[in-house]
Amino acid sequence: MKLITRDTDYAVRALREIAQSKEKMVSTVYLEEKLGIPRAFLRKILQLLQKSGILDSAKGNQGGFILARPAQDILLLDIIKVFQGDVCVSECVFLKEPCSQKSCCPLRGELKKIENYALERLGAVTLKSLSANTRK
Amino acid sequence: MKLITRDTDYAVRALREIAQSKEKMVSTVYLEEKLGIPRAFLRKILQLLQKSGILDSAKGNQGGFILARPAQDILLLDIIKVFQGDVCVSECVFLKEPCSQKSCCPLRGELKKIENYALERLGAVTLKSLSANTRK
DNA sequence: TCCTAATGATACTATATAGGTATCATTTGT
DNA sequence: ACAAATGATACCTATATAGTATCATTAGGA
Numbered sequence: 001m002k003l004i005t006r007d008t009d010y011a012v013r014a015l016r017e018i019a020q021s022k023e024k025m026v027s028t029v030y031l032e033e034k035l036g037i038p039r040a041f042l043r044k045i046l047q048l049l050q051k052s053g054i055l056d057s058a059k060g061n062q063g064g065f066i067l068a069r070p071a072q073d074i075l076l077l078d079i080i081k082v083f084q085g086d087v088c089v090s091e092c093v094f095l096k097e098p099c100s101q102k103s104c105c106p107l108r109g110e111l112k113k114i115e116n117y118a119l120e121r122l123g124a125v126t127l128k129s130l131s132a133n134t135r136k
Numbered sequence: 137m138k139l140i141t142r143d144t145d146y147a148v149r150a151l152r153e154i155a156q157s158k159e160k161m162v163s164t165v166y167l168e169e170k171l172g173i174p175r176a177f178l179r180k181i182l183q184l185l186q187k188s189g190i191l192d193s194a195k196g197n198q199g200g201f202i203l204a205r206p207a208q209d210i211l212l213l214d215i216i217k218v219f220q221g222d223v224c225v226s227e228c229v230f231l232k233e234p235c236s237q238k239s240c241c242p243l244r245g246e247l248k249k250i251e252n253y254a255l256e257r258l259g260a261v262t263l264k265s266l267s268a269n270t271r272k
Numbered sequence: 273t274c275c276t277a278a279t280g281a282t283a284c285t286a287t288a289t290a291g292g293t294a295t296c297a298t299t300t301g302t
Numbered sequence: 303a304c305a306a307a308t309g310a311t312a313c314c315t316a317t318a319t320a321g322t323a324t325c326a327t328t329a330g331g332a
Contacts, residue, residue: 161307163307165306165307183310186308193308194307195306196307196308197306197307198307199306199307200307200308201308
């Protein structure tokens with residue numbers, strides 16, 4: 001059971017690197033070497049982050065990526081949503097089918113509580129706090 | 137993101153039915169008709185529950201399944217474990233590979249908190265409490 | 273101005289997991 | 303003996319995850 005998929009994890013690592021960088025623009029090539037993430041995959045991830053408004057990008061020579069807003073305004077939850085959609089732990093596994101217990105599914109209540117807790121925690125973690133935690 | 141997979145959900149429904157039954161043994165055929173779960177799949181699920189010690193079974197004519205222990209001693213967490221393994225939300229997605237941040241992964245701490253909460257909640261729910269919640 | 277280093281868009285491939293089916297062997301009550 | 307049940311096990315299919323590849327576009331600098 002995974003709360004975080006691989007692309008989310010890669011994204012967090014890349015974003016931390018970008019947040020800490022002194023450069024104007026950080027390129028995929030640089031990140032690949034620093035983080036050891038396969039370039040093509042990393043490119044896809046960064047492009048998604050750009051489309052979703054977490055990163056700004058510049059094309060052309062000396063181009064690359066940069067945070068679209070301060071690290072303290074980027075939530076872990078935002079990043080997860082880009083790659084995994086809404087956090088919805090309590091979603092009925094039968095959403096697409098008629099579920100005979102829709103109105104009184106006895107599991108729902110408990111799962112919903114867990115979901116709320118998870119949302120609360122994930123919404124409290126910022127990219128800045130993730131970066132601060134790092135120690136060599 | 138799913139906390140509960142389909143087989144776990146089916147298992148809960150079947151177990152509730154078995155817990156409430158007045159019969160000595162409950163057969164797959166009966167459960168299939170009552171719950172609308174595909175028979176072959178349901179059989180696989182019940183066999184797993186038997187192997188894991190949650191159900192007892194009897195072969196032959198008039199055979200079937202019955203709870204191996206009282207409903208209040210069967211935890212939702214036990215059922216989840218049968219089909220999904222250990223609840224391990226904070227498991228590093230790179231367990232099988234060398235992860236350069238093993239010792240100080242900044243995500244781990246937060247995920248671990250969420251996992252602990254989930255374990256606590258799921259461990260507090262018994263099959264009996266799930267059955268009691270039902271109302272027609 | 274042209275070359276090169278970068279991203280944008282997009283299509284494709286491989287592998288694992290979830291969800292489900294099928295079959296034959298074995299057991300047991302009547 | 304036979305029918306009704308589970309035990310063991312192998313197989314199939316669709317979807318999601320993880321990753322690759324390619325061509326088009328843009329912009330800085332020699």
